[in-house]
Structures are given as structure tokens and as C-alpha cells.
Amino acid sequence: MRYLGIIFIISFLFSCKKDKEDNSYHPTPYALPQISNFRIAELNPDNPLTEEGVRLGHQLFFEKRLSKDFTLSCASCHLPENGFSDPKQFSEGVGGTLGRRQSMSLYNLAWGKQFFWDGRAKNLEEQALFPVPDTTEMHLTWQEAEQRLNAHIGYKKMFKDAFGTDNITKELVARALAQYVKTIVSYNSPFDKYIRKEGNLSAAALRGYKLFNTEAADCFHCHSTPELFIHPSQVFSNNGLDVVDNPEGFKDKGHGEHTGNPQNNGQFKIPSLRNLTMTAPYMHDGRFKTLDEVIDFYNNGPNLSPSLDPIMITEANRRLLQDGRWGLGLSEQDKADLKAYLISLSDSTVLKNPLYQAPKEM
Ligand code: HEC
Ligand code: HEC
Known part of the structure; x- marks a missing residue:
């Protein structure tokens, strides 16, 4: 038993050392603009904003591979020219299925808490897990979404740069999307x-x-x-x-x-x-x-x-x-x-x- 313990410790030290040597994960912190008439946004410490994460989130926000028939991205119902909302009373999901609520504008959500009209998501990381499998929205299982992204060399690299791993999971997709949404800021009215x-x-x-x-x-x-x-x-x-x-x-x-x-x-x-x-x-x-x-x-x-x-x-x-x-x-x-x-x-x-x-x- 004693020897086993020592072997564990040695292999642990070795793996730490190896991590340090191989690790090329150095994301660049991303700062929200400093706005004198705004308060400081309280951001989720578990998902710090980085240049790489925001860039990835931006790409994913406009990515139609996240919908069953490759027709819809987040931006299809959150149109930038419509204040990131939808001019239609009810947005159309895959196959023209109508939702039951109006799409919401996404500006300054870094300062928001509880999301959706009913508040069913407590933060943006949680919120971003909903639209992909929603049958009235993108209607794609997360398993399939993960497979599609994992099959894409460009995304593999972007996830590696943003999160230090190229094993693409729904949680990382949601974290990247949440990072991007937090950078949608409007303060010059x-x-x-x-x-x-x-x-x-x-x-x-x-x-x-x-x-x-x-x-x-x-x-x-x-x-x-x-x-x-x-x-x-x-x-x-x-x-x-x-x-x-x-x-x-x-x-x-x-x-x-x-x-x-x-x-x-x-x-x-x-x-x-x-x-x-x-x-x-x-x-x-x-x-x-x-x-x-x-x-x-x-x-x-x-x-x-x-x-x-x-x-x-x-x-x-x-x-x-x-x-x-x-x-x-x-x-x-x-x-x-x-x-x-x-x-x-x-x-x-x-x-x-x-x-x-x-x-x-x-
Ligand atoms: C008691 C709280 C309350 C007061 C007072 C109030 N609002 Fe609201 N406002 C709300 C709520 C809640 C909603 C969303 C209601 C819903 O959709 O069911 C809303 C929605 C709105 C919207 C729609 C925004 C959108 O994107 O859909 C506008 C515009 C608005 N309010 C303007 C005003 C104005 C102007 C006043 C004063 C005349 C006002 N509100 C007073 C609570 C309030
Ligand atoms: C088919 C249309 C549609 C698509 C696609 C869609 N959304 Fe939405 N979004 C909505 C609607 C409608 C609501 C309000 C739904 C509700 O409250 O039940 C909403 C709400 C939200 C909210 C909550 C805003 C707030 O103030 O609480 C966020 C954030 C959001 N969407 C981000 C996204 C992201 C990220 C994606 C892509 C993964 C996405 N949406 C895809 C229609 C859509």
C-alpha cells in the first residue's frame, strides 16, 4: 500500500509537469467597455470572458449547423438589425414551427439576471443550453450538435484556443455562446x-x-x-x-x-x-x-x-x-x-x- 501511495504521488507530480510543458492554453482576457453611466457588470466567475471564447461564441451564434436541417442559427430569431430580437410576433423554428412567445432583445444582458420571459434559466450559460434541443426552435439533439462540431477541424482548433480542450461538449458550446452574448453591449443612445x-x-x-x-x-x-x-x-x-x-x-x-x-x-x-x-x-x-x-x-x-x-x-x-x-x-x-x-x-x-x-x- 505504501509503495502504491508513492507511485501515485510520483505519477501525479509527473503529470503536472507534463501538463505545464505541453500546455499551449493561454487565452487573452476580454474586457467589457468601461461605461461611466453603467454599474460594473457582475460576471459569472466560472466563465471568464476571453478574446478566444468571445470569437468562438460569435461564430457559434451565427452557426446553422446547430439546427436540425441547417437552416437556423441563434441569429435567425435574434437578428442584429432588429436589436437582436425578431420582427415576427412569434419566431419560426425548424420546419416553420411557431413558438409561443416573442423573441427577446439581447443587449446588455451581462447586467441581467434570470433569463427568458418566465425566468427558467438562472444565468446565460444555462440559457444557452435551451434553444438547440427545443423542438420549436433549433430541434437538434445535443449529441448530434456535438458530433457535428467535433467533426469540424476549424471548430476543434477554436475550442482548444478558447477552453484548452478540443473535446467539444454542449457545456463548452454554451459557455462560448454566453461569453458572446455578454459582449452585446449598447451604451451610446x-x-x-x-x-x-x-x-x-x-x-x-x-x-x-x-x-x-x-x-x-x-x-x-x-x-x-x-x-x-x-x-x-x-x-x-x-x-x-x-x-x-x-x-x-x-x-x-x-x-x-x-x-x-x-x-x-x-x-x-x-x-x-x-x-x-x-x-x-x-x-x-x-x-x-x-x-x-x-x-x-x-x-x-x-x-x-x-x-x-x-x-x-x-x-x-x-x-x-x-x-x-x-x-x-x-x-x-x-x-x-x-x-x-x-x-x-x-x-x-x-x-x-x-x-x-x-x-x-x-
Ligand atoms: C409594475 C411594473 C411596470 C411599470 C410601472 C411599467 N412597466 Fe413596462 N413592462 C413591465 C413588464 C412586466 C413588461 C412585460 C410584460 C409582458 O410582456 O407580459 C413591460 C413591458 C414594457 C414594454 C415592452 C418592451 C418589449 O420589448 O416588449 C415597454 C415599451 C414598456 N414596458 C414601457 C413602459 C412605460 C413607458 C411605462 C410607463 C408608462 C411602463 N412600462 C411602466 C413592467 C412595468
Ligand atoms: C426559433 C427562434 C429562436 C432561436 C433559434 C433562438 N432563440 Fe433565443 N429566444 C427566442 C425566444 C422566443 C425567446 C423567449 C422565449 C421564452 O421566454 O420562453 C428567446 C430568449 C432568449 C434569451 C433570453 C433573454 C432574456 O433577456 O432573458 C437569450 C439570452 C437567447 N434567447 C439567446 C439565444 C441563443 C444563444 C440562441 C442560439 C443557441 C438562441 N437564443 C436561439 C427565440 C429564439
Whole structure:
């Protein structure tokens, strides 16, 4: 037994030494841009961003080999020119199968937590495992996806550079995709520039900013963080899209479908308000085609349901008591101003960034 122990130790030391000598794995750290009006993103320490990982993720994001019939990539439903979302109300998966929710914009998710409209993925590494086997999306088993990539010499090399191994697994594919998604960053909207004192906003947008950020339109309670315009701590909410009289009555249970708690039925992830000019239609089911429809919805007041967010009720009730009207009571001018403000959160500079275009096919 003693000898066996010694042999183990010697062979262990030997293997360490061998690793050191052979190891050509030296990825280059990748830094997200430093943005003075953003907080520091809290990144997953288990998947540090590297130049090699991001490059690989970029290639994989546009890779149609990840779908059953080689027709779809992630970018087919997250189109860069549409703010990485889909102009269709419901995206088409392989063979034209329709999903049941609107595709989500992917900007600034490095600052996000809990993913999908219902929150079923706790981080982006977990999220990236879903679309490939989803039968309404890419409809390919992970086993087959791994085989296809392992059969490709170019990918073998890219994985080796990014992760130090060319044994391509779904976990590594997901890590690379998550790295790329974290680098999709937008921070040069007219509003960002105004906040950083690099530019001006129109008078209409400034009036809209005030409506948004006060109880007049009362958007800031749920849409206030500088990176995504979401709630600083509350991820899910029911903003009153539908009249529903019992917790089982929601057509899509949203967050409740994930937690199994009926109190969460009808709650959805509070979405980013960045680049709205590119990301129509709006809401989890893409029911609104224009920002005017969104603003009219909020102005008319929420519909009642068991999980309706109290923030919506308080504001609406306050006005109901004051002047006998349900809703915000915004004038036509107010609505136009609010829209001008929402438009000022869109950043056209991202459209020219080569990192957000399809790379050369491999
Ligand atoms: C067939 C269309 C389709 C394809 C292909 C697709 N997605 Fe999506 N994506 C969606 C839809 C629809 C949602 C929202 C689904 C839901 O919430 O249930 C979504 C949600 C997401 C989210 C969550 C965003 C958030 O804010 O929570 C991320 C991230 C994402 N997709 C990344 C990817 C990646 C990476 C790929 C490729 C591996 C991919 N998607 C492929 C349609 C698609
Ligand atoms: C109580 C929280 C809350 C308040 C207050 C609120 N929102 Fe929302 N907002 C949400 C939620 C939740 C969604 C997603 C709802 C869904 O799809 O089921 C949403 C969706 C949106 C969308 C659609 C984005 C997309 O990509 O689909 C826009 C635009 C928007 N809100 C603007 C506003 C404006 C403007 C105000 C003020 C008038 C406002 N919100 C007030 C919670 C809120």
C-alpha cells in the first residue's frame, strides 16, 4: 500500500509537469467597455470572458449547423438589425414551427439576471443550453450538435484556443455562446450621451423623461436601471395586460410556470427598454406593434388580475380617486413626449459594430 501511495504521488507530480510543458492554453482576457453611466457588470466567475471564447461564441451564434436541417442559427430569431430580437410576433423554428412567445432583445444582458420571459434559466450559460434541443426552435439533439462540431477541424482548433480542450461538449458550446452574448453591449443612445454630458436631448424627449421618472407616467418604478431600464431588484412583474379572474386563468402562466407558485402566474420578466425602435413588436406575446399602442395601454390603465403588480394598482387607483378616470390621464402631447423619450433610448451605433454582424462562415 505504501509503495502504491508513492507511485501515485510520483505519477501525479509527473503529470503536472507534463501538463505545464505541453500546455499551449493561454487565452487573452476580454474586457467589457468601461461605461461611466453603467454599474460594473457582475460576471459569472466560472466563465471568464476571453478574446478566444468571445470569437468562438460569435461564430457559434451565427452557426446553422446547430439546427436540425441547417437552416437556423441563434441569429435567425435574434437578428442584429432588429436589436437582436425578431420582427415576427412569434419566431419560426425548424420546419416553420411557431413558438409561443416573442423573441427577446439581447443587449446588455451581462447586467441581467434570470433569463427568458418566465425566468427558467438562472444565468446565460444555462440559457444557452435551451434553444438547440427545443423542438420549436433549433430541434437538434445535443449529441448530434456535438458530433457535428467535433467533426469540424476549424471548430476543434477554436475550442482548444478558447477552453484548452478540443473535446467539444454542449457545456463548452454554451459557455462560448454566453461569453458572446455578454459582449452585446449598447451604451451610446442619445439618452446615454445626455446623461454623460456628451450631447443634448430634444425638448420633447426631456419632457418625456420627466413624465417617465415621476408619478405622472410612473414608469420608473419598474424601468429604472441605467443598463436595461428594469427594476433594480424585482425581476418579474404583472403589468396588467389581461383581465383574468383566477390564478389558473392566464393563457401563459409566465413566471408561475417556472416556479409552480400560482402567485407568480401572469408575471413576466421586466424587459429592457433599450433599442425599442429596432425591437417591435412588444410584450411577451408581441401583442403591440408600435410604441403608440404600448403607451395607450399604460395610459388606459392596467387590467385586473390576481397577480397584478401593486405598483400598477396604486398609481391607477390614485388617479381613479382623484378624477374618476382609470389610467394615467396623459394628454396627446404627454404621450408624444413619452414616446420621444423612449425613442431616445435607442442606439444606432450598434448597427455598425462588426462584432454584431455575421462572421465569415466556417
Ligand atoms: C426559433 C427562434 C429562436 C432561436 C433559434 C433562438 N432563440 Fe433565443 N429566444 C427566442 C425566444 C422566443 C425567446 C423567449 C422565449 C421564452 O421566454 O420562453 C428567446 C430568449 C432568449 C434569451 C433570453 C433573454 C432574456 O433577456 O432573458 C437569450 C439570452 C437567447 N434567447 C439567446 C439565444 C441563443 C444563444 C440562441 C442560439 C443557441 C438562441 N437564443 C436561439 C427565440 C429564439
Ligand atoms: C409594475 C411594473 C411596470 C411599470 C410601472 C411599467 N412597466 Fe413596462 N413592462 C413591465 C413588464 C412586466 C413588461 C412585460 C410584460 C409582458 O410582456 O407580459 C413591460 C413591458 C414594457 C414594454 C415592452 C418592451 C418589449 O420589448 O416588449 C415597454 C415599451 C414598456 N414596458 C414601457 C413602459 C412605460 C413607458 C411605462 C410607463 C408608462 C411602463 N412600462 C411602466 C413592467 C412595468
